[in-house]
Amino acid sequence: MSTPQESQPQQPQFRVRKAILPGMAAIAMFLLLVTMLNAFAAMRGLFGTGAPRAGILGVCTLLLIGIFGLLRMRRWGWALVTGGCLVISIGDIYFFTHTHAAFFVVRGLLELCFFLYMVRSDVRDRVS
Numbered sequence: 001m002s003t004p005q006e007s008q009p010q011q012p013q014f015r016v017r018k019a020i021l022p023g024m025a026a027i028a029m030f031l032l033l034v035t036m037l038n039a040f041a042a043m044r045g046l047f048g049t050g051a052p053r054a055g056i057l058g059v060c061t062l063l064l065i066g067i068f069g070l071l072r073m074r075r076w077g078w079a080l081v082t083g084g085c086l087v088i089s090i091g092d093i094y095f096f097t098h099t100h101a102a103f104f105v106v107r108g109l110l111e112l113c114f115f116l117y118m119v120r121s122d123v124r125d126r127v128s
Contacts, residue, residue: 021126023117025071042060067081074127075127085114088111092111
């Protein structure tokens with residue numbers, strides 16, 4: 001006699017892939033735009049020459065790699081985008097303290113909200 005467990009066919013074990021959240025996609029698109037604008041501004045010399053220019057281009061490169069990693073739902077992409085949100089937010093707050101342009105504080109606070117969204121546990125659990 002066969003037991004009830006043996007008579008039932010084995011179902012294949014599939015890994016369920018979680019879809020990207022709309023907020024993650026919106027953050028990726030916004031940061032892609034900000035990264036392109038900062039890279040073009042650095043290439044034109046608006047941030048100066050030498051170390052500041054190389055630093056901005058380095059951050060833009062890492063953030064661009066992170067954005068494409070996040071869109072593929074990779075944990076390293078999430079980590080780079082989360083860190084990039086924090087770095088750009090701190091940079092915008094720094095520029096606001098020196099220029100007193102309201103644009104920088106608004107963008108800095110928006111990016112800080114993006115950082116706080118990205119560190120939520122349900123967002124963090126989605127990436128593999």
